[in-house]
Amino acid sequence: MRLFGLIGYPLTHSFSKNYFTEKFKKEGIEDCSYKNFQLATISDLRRVIEENPNLQGLNVTIPYKESVLQFLNESNELVRQTGACNCIKIENKRLFGYNTDVIGFERSLLSKLQSHHTNALILGTGGAAKAAEFVLHKNGIQYKNVSRQPSTHSLSYDHVTEEAIKKNTLIINTTPVGMFPHTNEIPPLPYHAITPRHFLFDLIYNPPKTLFLSKGEEYGAIIQNGYDMLICQAEESWKIWNNEFLEFTA
Numbered sequence: 001m002r003l004f005g006l007i008g009y010p011l012t013h014s015f016s017k018n019y020f021t022e023k024f025k026k027e028g029i030e031d032c033s034y035k036n037f038q039l040a041t042i043s044d045l046r047r048v049i050e051e052n053p054n055l056q057g058l059n060v061t062i063p064y065k066e067s068v069l070q071f072l073n074e075s076n077e078l079v080r081q082t083g084a085c086n087c088i089k090i091e092n093k094r095l096f097g098y099n100t101d102v103i104g105f106e107r108s109l110l111s112k113l114q115s116h117h118t119n120a121l122i123l124g125t126g127g128a129a130k131a132a133e134f135v136l137h138k139n140g141i142q143y144k145n146v147s148r149q150p151s152t153h154s155l156s157y158d159h160v161t162e163e164a165i166k167k168n169t170l171i172i173n174t175t176p177v178g179m180f181p182h183t184n185e186i187p188p189l190p191y192h193a194i195t196p197r198h199f200l201f202d203l204i205y206n207p208p209k210t211l212f213l214s215k216g217e218e219y220g221a222i223i224q225n226g227y228d229m230l231i232c233q234a235e236e237s238w239k240i241w242n243n244e245f246l247e248f249t250a
Helices: 016-026 042-051 067-071 077-082 101-110 127-138 162-167 211-218 227-241
Strands: 002-008 032-038 055-060 087-091 094-098 119-123 142-147 154-156 170-173 199-202 222-224
Touching (some): 002 016, 016 032, 016 227, 042 067, 055 227, 067 094, 077 094, 077 127, 087 227, 094 227, 101 127, 101 227, 119 127, 119 162, 127 142, 211 222
Parallel strands (some): 002 032, 002 055, 119 142, 119 170, 142 154, 170 199, 199 222
Antiparallel strands (some): 055 087, 087 094
């Protein structure tokens, strides 16, 4: 039995296990199973590999998309460029890293992106934010990161003014703020400055409409959640594990 799985912490929000279990059932794939591996620390990954000799692939979620890099034997170009990995192929206990977040995010973003969405705010600085940064840079969109603590590369939420919102008509939430079960949480922004020219993209899929997206919709903005992105990256992972993956070009 070929085994695949997901590593992260916590995994109460997990999409992958249900998706792949249903996929195997619908497509009559009887020699595969999918399991969640909730790791309190990324160092537990070694134990998972040792205890599951039939493990052939892993998806990687919060908070390990960056810290997992130290365990990879090889990485593809997207992992090297973004500094983040969300998919691993395992062969003879050797770990090969890929980034399918980039592919999923770009396809989902471009489906609703308009010509005036030329300046963006990326909420967060973690592994998912790295995928967003790569895609925006590739498509010529200027961006600023926003985090709780300001740095040379990011603004703090306190510095996101009405003028910043008006200028940056694309706002992307890559943080877990608003994810189930904390559905009453929302990134602290001056939402009243949002207009119908704005596009709010939330990488969260559960709930389907976070407070962040609801606020955007309230002011007429285009909104998009992370569901389509997740489906795309899951299918790209399946291709990788089955040697059907075509390298994504920068």
